[in-house]
Amino acid sequence: MSIQTRIPVIGFAATSGTGKTTLLLKVVPLLRARGLRIGLIKRAHHTFDTDKPGKDSYELRKAGASQVLVGSDHRWALVVENDTPAEIKLIDMLNNLRAETLDLVLVEGFKSEPIAKIELHRPSLGQPLMAATDANIVAVATDDPRLVEIGIPVLDMNRPEDVADFICDQLLNRTLDGRVSRLSAAALHYSARRGKTATTPNERVPVRSRTHAFGKAQSPTKLKKPRSARSA
Numbered sequence: 001m002s003i004q005t006r007i008p009v010i011g012f013a014a015t016s017g018t019g020k021t022t023l024l025l026k027v028v029p030l031l032r033a034r035g036l037r038i039g040l041i042k043r044a045h046h047t048f049d050t051d052k053p054g055k056d057s058y059e060l061r062k063a064g065a066s067q068v069l070v071g072s073d074h075r076w077a078l079v080v081e082n083d084t085p086a087e088i089k090l091i092d093m094l095n096n097l098r099a100e101t102l103d104l105v106l107v108e109g110f111k112s113e114p115i116a117k118i119e120l121h122r123p124s125l126g127q128p129l130m131a132a133t134d135a136n137i138v139a140v141a142t143d144d145p146r147l148v149e150i151g152i153p154v155l156d157m158n159r160p161e162d163v164a165d166f167i168c169d170q171l172l173n174r175t176l177d178g179r180v181s182r183l184s185a186a187a188l189h190y191s192a193r194r195g196k197t198a199t200t201p202n203e204r205v206p207v208r209s210r211t212h213a214f215g216k217a218q219s220p221t222k223l224k225k226p227r228s229a230r231s232a
Contacts, residue, residue, distance in 0.1 A: 043109025
């Protein structure tokens with residue numbers, strides 16, 4: 001069952017030590033430079049903490065506050081204590097994001113969740129390709145593309161600009177006024193599940209009424225003509 005979301009969600013999946021965070025640190029600025037508003041969800045260890053002992057917010061939480069929200073003019077952060085620890089679900093994390101302020105959510109970890117994912121693969125580590133058994137993987141990013149043969153796009157993880165291009169051109173399908181279409185990831189996912197190679201920006205698959213790994217396809221937004229064009 002796919003996860004239904006209001007905006008595109010793209011996962012980066014790999015075994016530990018493959019370099020997910022390292023790649024994301026390079027890809028996020030490239031996407032940001034293209035005008036995309038990026039959200040990011042990262043699967044953490046059970047004992048992680050964003051606060052520090054001695055800080056007022058930390059001490060208030062340890063004193064018994066179940067939720068602590070700290071804010072300033074520049075940023076705010078909400079820390080929630082789970083009174084009964086349970087396996088965290090990606091959909092719950094997504095529902096806590098302010099979707100109306102984002103164009104794209106990147107997910108590190110949660111590799112078993114049914115969302116569109118880019119697999120990171122280093123042949124030298126001797127691990128099998130997850131894409132061979134996971135139909136939600138839409139591309140493989142590897143440090144040695146020559147050694148990866150599979151019926152979906154293969155990217156060079158040492159060229160983060162190629163990964164950013166793939167996300168923008170094949171998954172997001174940016175429209176003429178710079179906004180993001182919610183549809184083209186459905187097209188690529190639909191194509192990849194059937195063993196087809198990546199489509200080019202001018203050869204995308206129609207996606208009306210199809211579903212994809214991060215929600216149902218919606219009707220495309222009708223673009224407004226630029227003011228200069230309307231007045232001409």
